[in-house]
Amino acid sequence: MDKPARPNIVFVITDQQRFDTIAAAGFDYMTTPVLDRLAREGVLFTRMYVTSPSCAPSRASLFTGLYPHTNGVFRNDERWTHTWVRQLADAGYRCVNVGKMHTHPFEESFGFHERHVVENKDRATPRLPYFLDNWDKAFLAHGLEKPSRVTYARREDYRDRLGAFVWELPEQLHSDNFVPGLAAHWIDTWRGQGPFFLEVGIPGPHPPYDPTPDVLETYKGRDLPKPIWDRADIDSQPTALKKLREQHLSVDHDAVVHLDEPTPDQTQRQREHYFANVTMIDTQIGRLMEALERRGVLQDTVIIFTSDHGDCLNDHGHSQKWTMYEQSVRVPAIVWAPGRVAAGRTVEDLVSLFDFGPTILELAGISAPRWMEARSLMPYLTEGEVEPRPHVFAEHAGDRILSGTEFMTMIRDDRWKLVHFVDSEEGQLFDMQADPQELRNLWNDPAHEPVRRALINEILKWRIRSDLKTQGWTEAVKDRGGR
Numbered sequence: 310m311d312k313p314a315r316p317n318i319v320f321v322i323t324d325q326q327r328f329d330t331i332a333a334a335g336f337d338y339m340t341t342p343v344l345d346r347l348a349r350e351g352v353l354f355t356r357m358y359v360t361s362p363s364c365a366p367s368r369a370s371l372f373t374g375l376y377p378h379t380n381g382v383f384r385n386d387e388r389w390t391h392t393w394v395r396q397l398a399d400a401g402y403r404c405v406n407v408g409k410m411h412t413h414p415f416e417e418s419f420g421f422h423e424r425h426v427v428e429n430k431d432r433a434t435p436r437l438p439y440f441l442d443n444w445d446k447a448f449l450a451h452g453l454e455k456p457s458r459v460t461y462a463r464r465e466d467y468r469d470r471l472g473a474f475v476w477e478l479p480e481q482l483h484s485d486n487f488v489p490g491l492a493a494h495w496i497d498t499w500r501g502q503g504p505f506f507l508e509v510g511i512p513g514p515h516p517p518y519d520p521t522p523d524v525l526e527t528y529k530g531r532d533l534p535k536p537i538w539d540r541a542d543i544d545s546q547p548t549a550l551k552k553l554r555e556q557h558l559s560v561d562h563d564a565v566v567h568l569d570e571p572t573p574d575q576t577q578r579q580r581e582h583y584f585a586n587v588t589m590i591d592t593q594i595g596r597l598m599e600a601l602e603r604r605g606v607l608q609d610t611v612i613i614f615t616s617d618h619g620d621c622l623n624d625h626g627h628s629q630k631w632t633m634y635e636q637s638v639r640v641p642a643i644v645w646a647p648g649r650v651a652a653g654r655t656v657e658d659l660v661s662l663f664d665f666g667p668t669i670l671e672l673a674g675i676s677a678p679r680w681m682e683a684r685s686l687m688p689y690l691t692e693g694e695v696e697p698r699p700h701v702f703a704e705h706a707g708d709r710i711l712s713g714t715e716f717m718t719m720i721r722d723d724r725w726k727l728v729h730f731v732d733s734e735e736g737q738l739f740d741m742q743a744d745p746q747e748l749r750n751l752w753n754d755p756a757h758e759p760v761r762r763a764l765i766n767e768i769l770k771w772r773i774r775s776d777l778k779t780q781g782w783t784e785a786v787k788d789r790g791g792r
Contacts, residue, residue, distance in 0.1 A: 394420030472565030552713030
C-alpha cells in the first residue's frame with residue numbers, strides 16, 4: 310500500500326541534551342538502543358548547532374525559522390510573535406503540544422489545537438514567573454510535593470551534589486516519563502482522522518539530574534568522559550564568561566550548586582546522573598513508537614529527535630549553557646521515516662537547529678515563507694543535491710544570568726569558531742581542527758589576526774543579509790493572524 314502523501318510528524322525535543330549522548334553517533338559509553346535504531350534506519354546529523362544557547366531564544370528561533378535578532382526573543386520569558394505551526398494547522402494537520410515548548414505566554418495557542426504544557430523541572434524560585442503546569446497538577450492530585458531546589462536543599466549533602474539526585478517518587482511521575490506517557494495517551498485516545506503534528510517536549514536531561522535508581526545503577530562506575538577542565542583555560546576566559554561562572558557559583562540555578570573545583574568523584578556522579586536521564590528518555594521514545602504502532606500509523610509517521618541546547622557539565626569550568634562551547638551549542642539530531650528518508654545516512658555538514666522548521670513544512674507539503682531564514686534539510690533526507698552552509702551562527706543577549714555582556718555572537722565554519730562580544734575587545738577564536746577541545750584561544754594571537762578579522766566581517770555580512778531576507782516578515786505574520 311502506498312504511503313499517505315502527508316505523514317504524521319512527531320517532533321521530540323529534549324531540554325539541554327549535549328551532542329555526545331547517543332551511542333550510534335560514536336559515543337559508546339551511552340545506552341541508547343532506541344535512538345540507535347532511529348539513527349541506523351534514518352538520517353543522523355552530527356554537527357547540528359543551535360541558534361541560541363538557552364531555552365526560549367533557541368525554541369522561538371526554531372519555531373519561527375528566524376534568528377533571535379529578527380524575531381526579538383533574545384532571552385527566556387520574552388513574548389513570542391508567532392510560529393509556523395499555524396501553517397500546519399491551516400493545512401489540515403491536528404497540532405498538539407505535550408510538554409515543554411517554553412513559549413511566552415506559556416499556554417497561548419501559537420497555532421496548536423491542543424497544548425498540554427509542562428515547563429522546567431524546577432521552578433521553585435521567585436526569580437521565575439509563577440505558573441502551574443500539568444506536571445504540578447499531577448503532584449497535587451497525588452498529594453505529593455514536587456522535587457525542586459527547595460526540597461533538595463533540605464539534604465545535608467545538597468551543596469556537594471552538583472545537582473545530581475535520585476528520583477524517589479513513583480516512576481510515572483518523573484517528568485521524563487510523565488510527558489511521553491501523556492503523549493502516548495494522546496496517540497492512543499485521539500478520535501480524529503487525518504495527519505497530526507505532535508510536539509513532545511521532554512523536560513530532561515535538564516537539571517536537577519534525577520534518574521530513577523534502576524537506570525542510574527547501570528551507569529555506576531562506567532568509564533565516562535572526564536570534564537574538559539584546565540585552570541589556565543578558566544583563568545584566561547573573557548570577562549563575560551568569568552562573570553557567568555561567578556553567577557553559577559553564587560546561585561543554585563535549577564538545584565545545581567556549582568563548585569569552583571569539584572572533585573573527580575563529584576563530576577563522575579554528575580555525569581552518571583545526566584547520562585542516565587538520557588537513557589530514561591531513550592526508553593520513552595520506544596514507548597511513543599509502541600503507541601504509534603498500536604494506532605497503526607508508525608510507518609506513516611516521521612519522527613524527529615533533537616534538543617534545544619546542550620550542557621557543559623563542568624567542561625571549561627561552566628555549568629549548564631549560555632556559552633558557545635561545543636557542549637552548549639551542539640545537539641543531537643535524527644530524522645526517521647522508513648521509505649520517506651534515507652536509511653542509515655550520517656550527515657557531517659554544518660546545519661542549524663531552526664532548519665527543522667522549513668523541513669517539517671516541506672514534509673507536510675507546505676511552502677515555507679520566503680522570509681524564513683532557516684533552510685530545509687530535505688535534500689539531506691532524500692540524498693538530493695545539497696549546497697552546505699558555509700557557516701552556522703548563534704547569538705544571545707545579556708540577561709540576569711549572562712550578565713557580563715550585552716550581546717555575544719558565535720560564527721562557526723568547518724575549521725574555525727569565533728565568539729564576539731559587542732561591548733568588549735575580548736573574544737574567543739578556536740582552530741577546531743587542531744584544538745577540538747577549545748583550550749587554546751587564538752583571539753589575541755597576531756598570526757591569526759587575519760582569520761579573526763575575516764570572521765568578524767562574515768558576521769557583519771550575515772546581519773545585513775539577514776535584514777534583507779526577512780524584510781516584510783512582521784506584516785506577513787499580521788496578515789496571517791499572528792499566533
